[in-house]
Amino acid sequence: MFLPVFAGFWQQMQKAEAVIIDGIRIGVLPDVVTYNTLIDGYCRFSGMDAAYSVLYRMREAGISPDVITYNSLIAGATRNFSLEQSLDLFEEMLQSGITPDIWSYNTLMHCFFILGKPDEAYRVFKDIILKDLSPHPVTFNTMINGLCKHGYTSNAIMLFRNLQRHGFIPQLVTYNILINGLCKVDRLRAAIRMLNEAMDSGLEPNAVTYTTLMKSCFRSRQYERGFEIFSKMKNKGYAFDGFAYCTVSGAFLKLGRFEEAKFCMEQMIKNDVGIDITFYNTFINLYCKEGKLEAAYKLFDEIEPRGLECDVYTHSIITNGLCRVGNIEGAMQHLNCVYTTGFASNLVALNCLIDRLCKAGQIDRAIRLFESMETRDSFTYTSLVHNLCKARRFRCASKLLISCSRDGMKVLKATRRAVIDGLCSSGFTSEARKLKFKLRLARHFR
Structure with a gap:
């Protein structure tokens, strides 16, 4: 492109x-x-x-x-x-x-x-x-925006107040910068006060203002307030972009309010909003969580004809959806098809598959899949070690834990403790001591 x-x-x-x-x-x-x-x-x-x-x-x-x-x-x-x-x-x-x-x-x-x-x-x-150069409003906005982006939001507000005292009349763009900066440091109440100040000054908030606040509400788990802002945007007739719809839909999904999430999807299609891969990932995930894999695959099949390309999240969502309904073979087949079409290794999907294989009691198969992986992360090791402990295969978990430490990966402290305690309770106290020593040694050299 x-x-x-x-x-x-x-x-x-x-x-x-x-x-x-x-x-x-x-x-x-x-x-x-x-x-x-x-x-x-x-x-x-x-x-x-x-x-x-x-x-x-x-x-x-x-x-x-x-x-x-x-x-x-x-x-x-x-x-x-x-x-x-x-x-x-x-x-x-x-x-x-x-x-x-x-x-x-x-x-x-x-x-x-x-x-x-x-x-x-x-x-x-x-x-x-x-x-004594005559500063332009862009000068002040550049300074305020730069301070906010580097975490100096309080300094940005002090500068803003000082400028106001010297006659600076801010426009909406300045308020949007400050609202965004306050939202990023989780000062939602202060951001809303800044919004009210802008409105009291006769400025009309735009879609950027509301979307910034709405996203911050959802991140702070203040879902109802976020939905109120979304409703206010609709009532004011603002045009929504795909990001706004997907943000609201994602919030509905987290709360298990699937019908309202579906309504957002329908509105998005009805209003001919620019539909991108984020849209498809959001709603494929919705159907997979409901166990409606047929509907998920129908959306999946629409992606390529629209000129879009699936990303790692798309395939991870499908793989996870198949695993959730117990169709592990289908998940394996899906990933095999992905790789035969030249798609790079999908670590997130493989991690999901390993976890599901373990939960289905197919630990040996999970280990073989683990060994075949070109790339692994901390979650890969943690998941497998945790499931080996649940199956009381502590010696195998111990070897994997040592390998993980040598590769520079971090495993949860609780998982490490579970392996050591498991070895001790199974009578392998000598191996437990050796494991502790090797883990300390690996941390030292790292």
Whole structure:
């Protein structure tokens, strides 16, 4: 998908170059605006080398770069997460006798934030104030957003209040940034107070505002409040995106309210909301939890004709659904079909299958599957060790636990204790002592 899009942009840049050449032929010479537009295009779609090369062409044509030229280049370097290049370009601009404007500083501040340097970003902000530049609302929003994203939400609010005292009139975008920041640190009440403040100021919250709050309510298990926000959005006539519908449907699923989750799905289809793989995963999961595998497979079969691709979660959900109804053979067949079509190994689905095989009393088969896996994680080991203990196969569990420690994986402390206690109760006290020693040794070298 990416390559055709990139090729399309490159063709557009070639057409732009052709237009400049045609203009020169008929006597219409390019000016600084022409070259600045070209630099911006190359920065966005081709790369910094191609964009920077335009500078040489400008100078050869006797055209001096201006602040917009360098702002475009600094923005391009920022998009490439290159702080060193951004700083070099800023320094080059100063040495060329070009005075940076507010957008130069805004871009540099944004670059420091996205590269995890909030202290340096704050110093740029102080420079803006000290140099008596006229800050733009984007300046304040960049600073507030950067502080929130780096966990300094309280500092962001203090800055916001200070700006208000000095006459800053925030727009909805500022309130949305603060509401999002408060929600991320689980300060839901403060976020709702911020929403009320925005409304008292005559601002009308939008879908972004409500969706942010709704998601935070569900994460905090305040489901009813989240549903109230969803209802308020509907009453105000806001258009929902797939994310909002899937968020609400997921909340209904967690509460076991399947009919309401289905209603959301129907509304999503009725309103022709952009349906993506998240939509299918959510509702395939719904049907699997209800044991309606036929309906789940019907949705599964729709994915490819819609031009979408299944991901690891899709196959994990189907595998888990088959296991839940006791159809382990069907789950194995599904995964085999997945692998024959070239899909990479699905660790989540295999972990689920191992657990279900153990619960069905097929531990030896689970061990064989475990041994065939190319990749394992802590859950793989924990699940198998736990189930071996339940089957009182403590010596086998002990060997697996040692292997797990050597591979650098962590197993739950309770599971480790169950193996040691099991060995002792079965009369293998010497092996229990050896296991303790090997586990301590493995932790030491890790």
